[in-house]
Amino acid sequence: MKAPAFDYVRPQSLSEAVGLLTAGGNEARVIAGGQSLLAMMNLRIAAPRLLIDIARLPELSAVAEDDDSVSLGAGVTHAAIEDARQPDPSRGLMARVAAGLAYRAIRNRGTIGGSLALSDPAAEWPAVLGALGAEAVLCGPAGRRSLKCTEFTTGIFETKLADDEIVESIRVPKLSTDASWGYLKLCRKSGEFANALAVAVADPARGHYRIVLGAANGAPLLLGAAAQVLANNPGDREAMGSTIAADLDHAADRHFDSFQRNLLMVAAMRAVQQVTR
Amino acid sequence: MTAIRLHINGAAIADDVPPRLSLADFLRERRNLTGTHLGCEHGVCGACTVLVDGEPARACLVLAVGCDERDVRTIEGFAGDPAMAALRDSFHRRHGLQCGFCTPAMLIAARDLIRRGRASSEVEIRQGLAGNICRCTGYTNIVAAIAEAAAALAGRLPDAE
Numbered sequence: 001m002k003a004p005a006f007d008y009v010r011p012q013s014l015s016e017a018v019g020l021l022t023a024g025g026n027e028a029r030v031i032a033g034g035q036s037l038l039a040m041m042n043l044r045i046a047a048p049r050l051l052i053d054i055a056r057l058p059e060l061s062a063v064a065e066d067d068d069s070v071s072l073g074a075g076v077t078h079a080a081i082e083d084a085r086q087p088d089p090s091r092g093l094m095a096r097v098a099a100g101l102a103y104r105a106i107r108n109r110g111t112i113g114g115s116l117a118l119s120d121p122a123a124e125w126p127a128v129l130g131a132l133g134a135e136a137v138l139c140g141p142a143g144r145r146s147l148k149c150t151e152f153t154t155g156i157f158e159t160k161l162a163d164d165e166i167v168e169s170i171r172v173p174k175l176s177t178d179a180s181w182g183y184l185k186l187c188r189k190s191g192e193f194a195n196a197l198a199v200a201v202a203d204p205a206r207g208h209y210r211i212v213l214g215a216a217n218g219a220p221l222l223l224g225a226a227a228q229v230l231a232n233n234p235g236d237r238e239a240m241g242s243t244i245a246a247d248l249d250h251a252a253d254r255h256f257d258s259f260q261r262n263l264l265m266v267a268a269m270r271a272v273q274q275v276t277r
Numbered sequence: 278m279t280a281i282r283l284h285i286n287g288a289a290i291a292d293d294v295p296p297r298l299s300l301a302d303f304l305r306e307r308r309n310l311t312g313t314h315l316g317c318e319h320g321v322c323g324a325c326t327v328l329v330d331g332e333p334a335r336a337c338l339v340l341a342v343g344c345d346e347r348d349v350r351t352i353e354g355f356a357g358d359p360a361m362a363a364l365r366d367s368f369h370r371r372h373g374l375q376c377g378f379c380t381p382a383m384l385i386a387a388r389d390l391i392r393r394g395r396a397s398s399e400v401e402i403r404q405g406l407a408g409n410i411c412r413c414t415g416y417t418n419i420v421a422a423i424a425e426a427a428a429a430l431a432g433r434l435p436d437a438e
Contacts, residue, residue, distance in 0.1 A: 001318060008279060008296035008342050031343075038299075038338045039319040051296065053343060079332070103408025104389060105326050105333040190407035 003041035007050045014059040014139055014168065017052055022141045022164040024050045030166055031055070032075050035102070035110035036118050059168060060113065063087070069174055071137075074113020074167040082107060089172040090132055093181045093201070097124050103191045113167040119153040119219070122193035124185065126153045127214030130222065131181075131199035134172040140165035153219040179203035182274030184267045196260070198267035200275045202230055211244075211272065213264050217254040223247040223268065234276045237269075244268045281345040285310070286354030294341040301325040301336035303344075304351055312352035312381045316410070323409035326382035327351050333389045352381035359433075360388045363426040373422035375413035383409050387423045396427035 011017040021028050027049035031037055034055075040046040054060060060075030063086040070089040072081075080086065082098035101107060101124050115125040116136060129136075129149040136152045138145050141164055149170070153159050161167065175181070182200040187193065197214030209231040211223040226243045233239055248261055256264065278293040285308060294303060299318075304310040304327070316322035318337045325336040328350040355361035364384050367373065374380040383406070390396040390405040402420050411419060 002299070002302070003297045005295065005297050008340070010342075010345075031340075034340070034343070035320060035335075035338055038340070042299075042318050042337065051340075055343065103323065104405065105323065105335050105386070105408055106320060106338075108329075108332040109334055109339070190404045 001042050001044060003038065004044060004047045006041075006048055008053065009050065010053040010056070012057075014054075014057050014166065017054050017057060018139055018141055018164065018166060020050075020052050021166065024052070026163055028052060032060070032111045032114045033077065033109035035106045036114070036120070054166065060111075062169065067174075069171050071169050071171045072112060073169050074116075075111050076113075078102070078107035078110050078112065078115075079104065081112065089174040091175045091179060091181065093128065093132070093175075093183060093199075094172075096183055097128050097185075097199075100124075100185055100191070106191075112170060116149065116152065116170065117159065117161055117167045119157055119159050120193065121156045121218060122195075122197070122215040124194070124197065124214065127197055127212045127220035128183070128199050129170060129172065130220045131201045131210045131212040132172050132175070133208060133210070134170050136167055137169045137171060138162075138165045139168040144168065146171070150220070150222065155218050158219075173206075173208075175201070176203050176205035178205060179208075180275045182271035184270045184274075186263055186267050196263035196267040198264070198271035200230065200268070200271040202234065202275045204231075207231075211268060213268060216251070216264060217256065217260075221247075221251055221254065225250075226268065226272075230272060230275065234272075240272055241265075241269060244272075279342045279345075281342060283344050283346060284348045286350055292341075296340065296342050298341045299337050300327070300329075300334075300339040300341050300344055300349065303341035304336060304349070310351045310353050314378055314381060316378070321410070322379075323386065324379050324382050326385050326409065328385065333385060352385060355384075355388075358388075360391055360426070360430055363429050364388060364391075364423070367422040367426040367429070368419070371418050371422035371425060373415070373419045375411075375415045379409060379411045379413075383411070383419055387419075387426070390423065391427045391430055396423055399424065402427075 029048040030052045060073045062073045064071040065087045078098045134149045135146045185194045186196040194215040200211045209227045213221040229243045282291045314324040316324035320338045327336045
């Protein structure tokens with residue numbers, strides 16, 4: 001189908017965009033890559049009255065690096081991450097994730113900030129950024145604030161982003177040189193949204209251990225007890241398996257059916273295996 | 278209506294478009310470039326793939342207004358392109374099409390795979406083509422045609438855009 005009619009404006013600065021978004025209320029939406037929003041509009045699932053095109057804003061393509069982290073502008077595309085066109089804080093994890101995200105034609109336009117702002121439950125970035133301990137920097141009429149990505153996404157397509165805020169950048173802490181990660185996306189066809197997604201990160205020098213599941217019927221699911229096993233006893237497969245199972249049992253509010261639970265279990269175990277091998 | 282100026286297949290174009298008009302509909306209905314095909318109109322089938330500033334994009338998920346000052350290239354715009362010439366030749370000889378609906382976008386996606394060095398094996402080609410659906414299911418010959426073109430072009434990758 002075709003998108004319903006709307007007005008279109010292309011501001012020249014982020015502050016102008018925030019002003020337009022504030023004035024537009026809940027009838028206005030920002031558009032960057034548009035790779036989810038335009039599909040939703042063509043399907044008439046979304047029908048904003050005003051689109052504010054932020055794709056060319058210089059503030060959103062800025063990349064900065066310091067000793068501890070890399071800050072990626074929200075408008076950095078998946079393809080730019082796949083091609084490692086900017087410094088990589090993640091020792092290859094983010095490039096691997098990007099390469100399996102949808103298709104190249106989508107990756108050329110879709111952005112990391114847009115993916116986080118939408119927070120599709122089966123999307124890659126909310127889970128991966130959570131596993132890396134990243135923070136989202138949000139820009140609104142009252143100024144900027146930072147939120148940990150693990151707190152930013154609160155549910156299925158639900159986030160703490162206010163109606164008048166725009167994701168400006170994402171600050172990703174650098175993994176130490178001896179850190180390792182594992183990543184597994186299970187889907188039936190290359191590039192589809194995940195049926196199950198698991199990210200494991202072990203960074204002993206920083207004491208950062210995380211196992212996060214995506215496509216988990218809600219916000220990315222942190223497996224807290226399993227992350228402890230990853231930190232203290234990573235070689236014990238039996239302990240890891242029973243602890244992941246216990247973490248999944250603990251998430252009773254996710255209402256996993258047995259097939260989905262099995263997929264998530266397999267994804268988590270294989271991601272952990274990549275870390276420990 | 279919003280005024281846009283852009284290049285399409287090398288020609289400078291100026292037009293007024295309603296914001297809701299997709300790049301695909303703009304190309305087909307305003308510019309009569311009907312080689313860009315519309316299948317699903319929500320980014321799944323890949324039939325509308327064109328180049329925007331040299332990179333493949335879904336023309337159904339791009340707004341014409343967003344292409345102001347951009348450079349768009351459609352299947353009609355590849356005359357003299359060595360990689361596209363090799364692909365057209367191999368698709369012809371390998372029978373890489375049946376009904377032809379997916380073919381323009383298959384060629385554009387394949388050219389991008391070859392130029393990025395991502396067509397070195399059957400697995401790589403199949404993964405790289407996952408976003409382009411052939412409902413005739415003629416993938417075997419499409420993949421063979423791309424592999425053949427990639428081999429023919431090896432070592433003489435075409436110049437950048």
